[in-house]
Amino acid sequence: MTGIELTDALKGFHRSFPTGVTIVSTSVDGSPFGLAVNAFCSVSLDPPMVMVCVKATSSTYDKLFSGDRLGVSILAHDQGQVVGVFSKPGIDKFAQVKWSAGETGAPLIDGASAQLEFRVTSRILAGTHAIFVGEVTHAGFSGTPPLIYVGEASSTGDS
Numbered sequence: 424m425t426g427i428e429l430t431d432a433l434k435g436f437h438r439s440f441p442t443g444v445t446i447v448s449t450s451v452d453g454s455p456f457g458l459a460v461n462a463f464c465s466v467s468l469d470p471p472m473v474m475v476c477v478k479a480t481s482s483t484y485d486k487l488f489s490g491d492r493l494g495v496s497i498l499a500h501d502q503g504q505v506v507g508v509f510s511k512p513g514i515d516k517f518a519q520v521k522w523s524a525g526e527t528g529a530p531l532i533d534g535a536s537a538q539l540e541f542r543v544t545s546r547i548l549a550g551t552h553a554i555f556v557g558e559v560t561h562a563g564f565s566g567t568p569p570l571i572y573v574g575e576a577s578s579t580g581d582s
């Protein structure tokens with residue numbers, strides 16, 4: 424298998440894995456920052472740990488290193504427009520949505536399907552990305568069904 428074949432195969436692999444969409448967020452000097460992330464994963468329930476993976480070229484990347492408290496909002500099925508806002512770089516994203524500060528001060532998206540806050544305990548540099556691992560301090564869910572994201576098939580029609 425050549426490198427190009429592996430890249431195409433990997434894209435197809437990822438398209439085959441439906442996910443939710445989260446907004447990973449933080450507060451820096453009282454100002455909210457965040458981005459759309461589907462690389463969210465539970466690590467363990469006991470201890471309660473989660474992880475998120477963020478690319479270094481994201482304009483939010485440096486903000487996520489400035490403190491140790493991060494928020495994760497799992498978007499609800501009717502919050503597709505929020506994905507559009509939080510997947511564009513360099514804009515005041517939180518000015519365009521309703522949000523509230525969580526218990527730790529992390530900005531959380533109102534109307535989300537579920538929310539949590541965690542304290543970062545490890546930051547692992549992984550090539551073009553960083554993996555933030557941490558201990559969950561607060562969590563809640565609304566019962567509103569989540570938004571489901573499925574990658575689009577490529578223009579060549581393969582899947």
Ligand SMILES: Cc1cc2nc3c(=O)[nH]c(=O)nc-3n(C[C@H](O)[C@H](O)[C@H](O)COP(=O)(O)O)c2cc1C
Pocket residue numbers: 444457458459460461462463476477478480481482483484506509510511512513514572
């Ligand atoms: C559905 C979806 C999932 C995404 N998942 C991730 C992700 O897991 N990690 C990441 O770094 N970027 C992810 N992105 C891309 C960022 O949201 C996008 O690059 C955004 O512009 C980042 O904003 P910023 O540069 O202002 O931080 C995702 C985008 C979408 C639409």
